[in-house]
Structure formats: structure tokens, C-alpha cells
Amino acid sequence: xxxxxxxxxxxxxxxxxLALIRDERTGTKDFRQTVSEIGMLMAYEVTRxxxxxxxxxxxxxxxxxxxxxxxEVVIVPILRAGLGMVDGITTLIPTAKVGHVGVYRDEESxxxxxxxxxxxxxxxxxxxxxxxxxxxxxxxxxxxISLLKxxxxxxxxxxxxxxxxxxxxxxxxxxxxxxIFLACxxxxxxxxxxxxxxxxxxxxxxxxxx
Numbered sequence: 001x002x003x004x005x006x007x008x009x010x011x012x013x014x015x016x017x018l019a020l021i022r023d024e025r026t027g028t029k030d031f032r033q034t035v036s037e038i039g040m041l042m043a044y045e046v047t048r049x050x051x052x053x054x055x056x057x058x059x060x061x062x063x064x065x066x067x068x069x070x071x072e073v074v075i076v077p078i079l080r081a082g083l084g085m086v087d088g089i090t091t092l093i094p095t096a097k098v099g100h101v102g103v104y105r106d107e108e109s110x111x112x113x114x115x116x117x118x119x120x121x122x123x124x125x126x127x128x129x130x131x132x133x134x135x136x137x138x139x140x141x142x143x144x145i146s147l148l149k150x151x152x153x154x155x156x157x158x159x160x161x162x163x164x165x166x167x168x169x170x171x172x173x174x175x176x177x178x179x180i181f182l183a184c185x186x187x188x189x190x191x192x193x194x195x196x197x198x199x200x201x202x203x204x205x206x207x208x209x210x
Contacts, residue, residue, distance in 0.1 A: 004157075004178045006168060009045050014038055014183050018161070022199045028208040032084060035133060035206060038161060038183055039088030043129075046159055046181050047073070047093065050127055071155070072096075072122045076148065078103055078132040078140055079116065081203040085131045085159070099123060101147065103140040105193070112143040124152035133202040135163035135182065136195050138170030145175050161202070162186055164195045 017034045020026055026034070052067040073093050077083050079102040090096050102116030120126070130144055141158055148156055157179040158171065166189050171180055186195050194200075204210040 004172070004176055004180065006172070006180045006182075007045070008182050008185050009042055011041065011045075014041050017041070018183055021161075021205075022197065024200065026205075028205065031205045032207075035084040035161070035202070036088035039085030039131070039159075040091050041088075042085075042159055042181060042183060043089040043092045046129065046157060069095075072120075072126040074099055074120055074123050074126040074128045076101055076119070076128055076130045076144065078130070078144055081133050081206060082131045084133060084202065084206045085161075089129065089131070089159075097122065097126070099128075101144045103143055105137070105140060112139040114143060114147070117147055119148075119151065123148070124154075126153070127155045128153050128157070130156060130158045131160070132158075133161040134195055134198070135160045135167035135171070135180075136189055137164075137193055138167035138174075141167070142170055142174045145171075145178055149175075157181060162195055162198055164189045164198075 017038050020034050021031055051070040053070040055066050055068050057064045057066045073096040075086055075089055075096050076099040077086050079100060097120040099119035103112045103114050105112055128148060132141055135141060145156055159181045161183045163182040163185050186198055188196050190196050
């Protein structure tokens, strides 16, 4: 089993946009747009090592040696906050298919409970990006990765905006083969399981439900 890596994406545009979504004064429209934009910026880096196949293409003036993606890409957002990053990623990879996983976190035990899972038929052989903006306890992401592995998926990366050390540790412990891509690694979790300083409840801020 290959060993996964932890990558914190250190890019000026990502830092600039993170500052905007951290700000409690940022409204729903700007928050949603900026989360999507960060997703697109991250996708460029996350897909850097996707496997390609060599092909030849006839141009107007000759034959060019070229590369094309060797595998399907499937994005799996964890409902509902994960949906906020999908449009940005599919802007870069318009051929990507999208699966969906519904997992909610019990407010007392902080344990994940699955209520929905639907995946494209090609998922076992695809390069899969599990997308959830916040890696807090890591329970929902780890649970989703387990679901994918049960379906035979071998190539999985997690893509998120802000993580806590506790969530990173859980993923690395339970799924050491999975790459972890974050825009920022924050300080800790508070007693309610929220990332500090974080950006609040990402789902509520995306959809204006609080």
C-alpha cells in the first residue's frame, strides 16, 4: 500500500481568499463564490500527479505527441458543505463525474452517521477526490473513505479548505494511503468539535441557514 502525503497549499491567491471566508462579516453570496474559487485553485495542484496516456494528435501542420488523462476523475462531496467546492473543481475538470455521500455528525458523540450514498458506476477504477471544506474530527471523511474502499476504490485523495490536527491525525491513522490536501491547517478543535480559529459552520455560511 502506497503512503499518502499531507499537502498544505501555500499560494498567495488561496491565502487571500481564505481571509475573506474566515471573516464573519462575509455574506452568503461572497462566501459561496469564494469557496468555489478556492476549490478551483486547489484542484489545479491536487491533480498535478494524475496519470496520463501518451497519444498523437493531428494538428493543422503536423502530428503532435500529447497527453490525455488515463483515468476517469470522480468528485465525491460530503453533503452538504462539500457541494460548495464542486463547481470550482468541475470548472477545471468538466469531464469529472460526481458521487454524493450524506453524513451528519451527532452533536453529542461527534460520531458520523450516513444517510445517503450514490456513486458513478466507474468509481472503482477512477481517481477519486473526496471533498469536504472542514476536516474537524475527521469522522465524516474517514467514514466516506471507508465506504469508497468497500466499493473497490483504490485511488483516493481528500481535498478540504481548513483542517485541525486532530482530523489529520485520524485520517493518517485510519487511511494512511490517502493523500490529504488542505488550504490551511489550523490550531485545534474546541469542546464543540469546531475548528479554531476556523470559519464557523461552513454549510450554514454557504446556504444562509443561520
